[in-house]
Amino acid sequence: MTLESILASALQNTLKSLYQINIDADPKLIQPTRKEFSGDRTIVVFPYVKLARKAPDMVANEIGSQLQQTLDIISAFNVVKGYLNISIKESFWTQYLSQHFNEEHYGLVPLRDEAPVLIEYSSPNTNKPLHLGHVRNNLLGHSVSKITMACGHPVVQVNLVNDRGIHICKSMVAWLRYGNGETPESSGLKGDHLVGNYYVAFDKHYKEEQQQLIAQGLTPEDAEQQASIMLEAREMLRQWEAGNPTVRALWQQMNSWVYNGFDQTYDRLGIHFDKVYHESETYLLGKALVEEGLAKGVFYKHEDGSVRVNLEADGLDEKVLLRKDGTSVYITQDIGTAQLRYEEFHPQKMIYVVGNEQNYHFDVLKLILGKKLERPFGDTILHLSYGMVELPNGKMKSREGTVVDADDLMDAMYDEAKASTEALGKFQFTPEEADKLYEMVGLGALKYFILKVDPTKNMLFNPEESIDFNGNTAPFIQYTHARICSLLRKADDQQLPWRKDLPTDTAMNENERELVKALYQYPDTVLAAGDNYSPALIANYIYDLSKQFNRFYQETPIMKETDESKRLLRLQIARLTAITIHNGMDLLGIEVPERM
């Protein structure tokens, strides 16, 4: 029973007995009291005023005194302009603290035995390395998975790798033409970077050839179509689809280089998948469902031979589902893949973490599956849409060379963490410990910088600000955690017996009480983050908590506190804060050090 639910049900009874009003008390109208007023929870009584036919102040006072009579956790109340501020007894907070101060899994709901939530994210192409946009995707997907699990729901994390198509063939053609047999081993390059280089090389030579053809008198359109390097890539795609063993072997070779590279990047980001799908294995799926739709009459055959669906009644357009040559398109395979996954996992929900440029695609997908094909899982599909990552000088465009490479970025963050730490002159680490710390701090800063922003919004990635370690950043939070750990180590060194129940009469000052109240909110924050798929909620909560702790920490040196129960109280608050920071940051996929 949370404080809010206790108050809500008492309020409901009170309204009934005082005014014969029979409504569910809205828990949203019971909220934390603002700092400038005295009290712990505030009930907004305006909505009941009209029904009670009395002045707001009077209603608030009547409800307040009635609540105080019925609930023994209420110590006092006051009324300001129709806001009923309720003070909760000190013992409520101290009991709560002694109950939880050493609870390692504080805020985690045990996993329930229920259908899993399936979360797809990352979904890279195998023709180039991961960049900053993918990083946002990966971090969001991973964090949402963790948050969903923390709310008690089993999760299946899946990745759908786009490992086939013309873009892969471009890298292959360029490698054959210009590669001289270069391999990751021979070049010392990470496999995905190596393959990415040839993708870039393809584009460069393709453009050059177009220029030549235009100089020979071709139109730009014809030059685009007739460039030999492009014809070669198209032919290779045909050969791939025909199963040509040489092409397939090369394809497998180059893809395996890329997978090796991706695995390193994923490892470093701390993410993993329960299942990886490859489009080469799924791209033919969905045709049977198109047939089913045709038979049902919800799709139709266009006069040019293609199969289409008309979604104009739902505010969308006409959409092709099978080309006139009978081959499938992107949406076809997504329809098939969704069906496949449904049969495989029977998920209660399918979440796709995909950029907002595909909003339209997912509107179509949901309509087709739910409304047209009447699949029960159609309505369980959620497109977790996130905004683009922009750079101070505009957008990331791979062709203009303004992409921020994921591996380079992580290296830069590591270097910055190293430089900052060394500048502070903290040299009590072994080289191994230092390396681990720099990685933790550098990557933490990157992850936090991205996750603290509301996913739906476009965000600006400013390299200089992202490596600033002050303010609303992971290093600030990590530092706070490290200092708490240091404090607790010291307490243990001095063999202070602080892992025991607080005396019932322990009083708290304002900072202490505020912090306990903030800690009390953590489990609710996790649930709210789960409902909203919002790591940002957690991130901002943890930052506020850290800041509040710093204020509290500054107040009186804890180890010099002479009043024993007071010291006990402060140590226990510190302990629960450390646990909460640790668990909260874990939901963001960020590690926190015990010393730094």
Next chain:
RNA sequence: GGUCUUGUAGUUCAAUGGAUAGAACAAAGGUUUCCUAAACCUUAGAUCUGGGUUCGAUUCCCAGCGAGACUACCA
């Protein structure tokens, strides 16, 4: 053109329809006999415009202006 998203201090981000819109960075100043100064404290600074719904609107609705995405027989 149509559809969707978005507009908050100089900048980057907050704020389930609730009280005086919070932080951080940048700027100016201050704090260290003290559990880690990657800290703490001061000061200054914002809801794009116009309507509407409401006891109450940054939040919901409508219109306008600005920004972005989508509007492929690419994925």
